[in-house]
Amino acid sequence: xxxxxxxxxxxxxxxxxxxxxxxxxxxxxxxxxxxxxxxxxxxxxxxxxxxxxxxxxxxxxxxxxxxxxxxxxxxxxxxxxxxxxxxxxxxxxxxxxxxxxxxxxxxxxxxxxxxxxxxxxxxxxxxxxxxxxxxxxxxxxxxxxxxxxxxxxxxxxxxxxxxxxxxxxxxxxxxxxxxxxxxxxxxxxxxxxxxxxxxxxxxxxxxxxxxxxxxxxxxxxxxxxxxxxxxxxxxxxxxxxxxxxxxxxxxxxxxxxxxxxxxxxxxxxxxxxxxxxxxxxxxxxxxxxxxxxxxxxxxxxxxxxxxxxxxxxxxxxxxxxxxxxxxxxxxxxxxxxxxxxxxxxxxxxxxxxxxxxxxxxxxxxxxxxxxxxxxxxxxxxxxxxxxxxxxxxxxxxxxxx
Numbered sequence: 028x029x030x031x032x033x034x035x036x037x038x039x040x041x042x043x044x045x046x047x048x049x050x051x052x053x054x055x056x057x058x059x060x061x062x063x064x065x066x067x068x069x070x071x072x073x074x075x076x077x078x079x080x081x082x083x084x085x086x087x088x089x090x091x092x093x094x095x096x097x098x099x100x101x102x103x104x105x106x107x108x109x110x111x112x113x114x115x116x117x118x119x120x121x122x123x124x125x126x127x128x129x130x131x132x133x134x135x136x137x138x139x140x141x142x143x144x145x146x147x148x149x150x151x152x153x154x155x156x157x158x159x160x161x162x163x164x165x166x167x168x169x170x171x172x173x174x175x176x177x178x179x180x181x182x183x184x185x186x187x188x189x190x191x192x193x194x195x196x197x198x199x200x201x202x203x204x205x206x207x208x209x210x211x212x213x214x215x216x217x218x219x220x221x222x223x224x225x226x227x228x229x230x231x232x233x234x235x236x237x238x239x240x241x242x243x244x245x246x247x248x249x250x251x252x253x254x255x256x257x258x259x260x261x262x263x264x265x266x267x268x269x270x271x272x273x274x275x276x277x278x279x280x281x282x283x284x285x286x287x288x289x290x291x292x293x294x295x296x297x298x299x300x301x302x303x304x305x306x307x308x309x310x311x312x313x314x315x316x317x318x319x320x321x322x323x324x325x326x327x328x329x330x331x332x333x334x335x336x337x338x339x340x341x342x343x344x345x346x347x348x349x350x351x352x353x354x355x356x357x358x359x360x361x362x363x364x365x366x367x368x369x370x371x372x373x374x375x376x377x378x379x380x381x382x383x384x385x386x387x388x389x390x391x392x393x394x395x396x397x398x399x400x401x402x403x404x405x406x407x408x409x410x411x412x413x414x415x416x417x418x419x420x421x422x423x424x425x426x427x428x
Contacts, residue, residue: 054328058360061317061324065364065404066371068314069397073372076393078379085385089226095287096264097168097227100255100275103284111282113252117275121255124274126263131167132252133230134159134239139212139246141235143198153197157211158234158253159242160189167256168228175203175220182219183238186211186245189220193232211235212246227288228256317364318404325357325412350417357409358402365401369394 100121102111114120122130136157140149164170165177178189188211190200200207200218207218216237225231242248255275259267264287272283373389380387 057324057327058363061320062360062364062367064317064320065314065361065401066317066368068311068317069365069368069401070371070375071313072311073369073389073393073397074375074379077372077376077387077389080388080390080393081376081380081383081385084388085383088386096259096261097288098257098259098264098268098271099228099286099288100257100271101284101286102253103282105279105282111276111279113255113283114276114278115250115252117252118255120274120277121257121271124257124259124267124270126260126267127257128260129163129167129256129258131161131164131256133161133164133234133236133254133256134242134248134251135253136212136237136242136246136248141194141198142210143200145210153194154233155194155197156230156234157242157246158230158236159239159246159248160236161239164236164256167258168225168231170225170228170231171223173221173223174201175218177220178236178238184240184244185238186214186216186241187219187238188216189222189236190218191222191232191234191236192224194235195221197233209235211237214245229288230254314400314404318361318408321357321360321364321405322408322412324360325353325409326415328356329353329412329416346417350413353413353416354406354409357413358405361401361405361408362398365398368401369397372397 100113100117102113105111118130118132121127136159139157140152141155141157142152160178162178162180162183165172172189173192175189178187188209190198190203190209195201195218198209200209200221203218203220205217208215209218210216216235222231237246239248239250243250257267257271268285268287271285273280276283373394376389377387
């Protein structure tokens with residue numbers, strides 16, 4: 028009988044994993060540091076995508092809650108560059124536009140300063156502005172009271188004020204009440220309320236709001252609105268926007284500025300997305316650096332394990348099996364780094380979203396893509412060392428001291 032030629036034993040997937048883990052277990056610190064480079068790159072990329080997605084989801088939620096049909100009319104500049112003035116009739120005229128469903132106004136008190144006490148130097152205004160406010164302002168702009176109450180028909184005629192969120196913080200005021208007062212235009216006003224931050228009307232955040240009547244009686248307010256807020260039918264927003272300027276000031280429509288606050292939020296989000304792409308690029312660079320670290324580790328591993336390679340070759344291991352062993356080791360090293368980085372990135376996203384009080388949004392493609400990228404990097408990084416190991420002959424490898 029003719030003897031059948033001997034065939035090398037096959038390496039099953041489980042065997043490949045065991046063989047690949049040999050080098051990682053025998054040099055754990057080196058493996059950890061190499062995997063750490065991969066993990067840092069993946070963690071940064073996953074966290075950037077997750078935080079950006081959470082921010083975008085929060086913006087969408089805010090716009091859904093507050094609406095995109097808010098338009099603002101404000102005073103612009105005259106032809107000679109001076110501050111223009113809206114007519115006193117601007118509110119009434121805008122209210123006649125049929126699709127306009129809600130309307131409110133602010134009147135800036137240009138020469139009025141706001142201080143916590145009368146001991147504060149006059150120059151230290153903290154960027155706080157005084158405004159006369161209509162009573163329906165909150166409903167129109169979608170603002171909410173954090174503490175206290177809003178102005179009403181009675182308090183709007185008395186020295187009472189509602190502070191914006193940033194104003195209260197800058198003045199060191201944490202709650203409203205009859206014992207809390209601020210100095211507005213040289214007059215003491217009782218703080219009856221504090222607002223939550225108002226995304227669609229950011230001027231309110233740094234404002235001290237008083238009633239229209241008391242502003243005219245005590246703070247020399249001239250009665251002219253400086254900002255008018257309107258809510259229109261959603262499908263008619265564009266048409267309303269086109270006629271707001273000429274309607275507010277028919278004699279000088281060019282001196283009127285019309286804007287849509289939600290557009291500013293969308294532009295801010297677009298700028299954030301551009302920054303996100305930059306950070307993703309930096310994360311990719313960190314991932315490539317990690318890949319170089321893996322390649323370096325595998326090259327050194329081949330040099331240190333020449334005797335092992337020679338022994339395995341002399342016992343019948345083929346070049347393909349040696350190549351597969353070191354390639355598997357590189358892939359496992361990268362996979363460990365990728366999995367660790369994905370977990371770190373997800374944890375970072377969740378922590379930041381919790382701090383910002385956002386819902387955590389982490390796209391599955393970010394994690395799967397990150398881990399897939401690490402495997403690709405690991406495969407490329409381990410390819411050359413694996414080929415180099417497979418080309419060593421048994422005698423050459425065993426002869427190495």
